[in-house]
Amino acid sequence: MRKKRGYQRDTPKELVRGTDEQLRTIADYCSENPNWHIVISNPCFEVWLYFHKEAQIPNTDMTCKALKTEAAQLEKGGYSPAKFIPNLFDAISNAENVDSDKAHFLPNLGETKIYQLGKALIEIIGKKDFEAFLKKL
Numbered sequence: 001m002r003k004k005r006g007y008q009r010d011t012p013k014e015l016v017r018g019t020d021e022q023l024r025t026i027a028d029y030c031s032e033n034p035n036w037h038i039v040i041s042n043p044c045f046e047v048w049l050y051f052h053k054e055a056q057i058p059n060t061d062m063t064c065k066a067l068k069t070e071a072a073q074l075e076k077g078g079y080s081p082a083k084f085i086p087n088l089f090d091a092i093s094n095a096e097n098v099d100s101d102k103a104h105f106l107p108n109l110g111e112t113k114i115y116q117l118g119k120a121l122i123e124i125i126g127k128k129d130f131e132a133f134l135k136k137l
Contacts, residue, residue, distance in 0.1 A: 027105040041112035048114040051094040052087040060110025
């Protein structure tokens with residue numbers, strides 16, 4: 001069964017960060033401009049956080065609120081950048097492994113494209129300098 005594509009919302013009252021049409025417009029603009037890129041998590045940023053600690057989302061139909069709760073429970077004391085940033089390489093690998101359509105800008109539900117940004121940052125910073133940064137955390 002094909003996963004849902006399209007931006008998902010928790011409730012009708014939730015602020016919509018972008019409709020499919022708006023996201024397509026942004027993606028088209030980025031593709032026409034050098035060094036402009038779009039990275040999206042579906043349904044929310046917490047998908048990316050989850051991949052820092054786990055290889056898969058247990059239920060891709062989870063709401064953003066549920067994902068936020070789950071992500072906070074992955075680490076004793078809840079979410080803290082200092083506890084998640086050291087797992088950037090795991091997050092990149094985990095997110096890339098579950099990306100079912102790497103060529104499409106919009107991830108399926110329970111997936112994220114933020115790993116592309118992570119890879120670009122590591123390429124710019126350099127693995128050695130990133131590891132030196134981690135030692136300072």
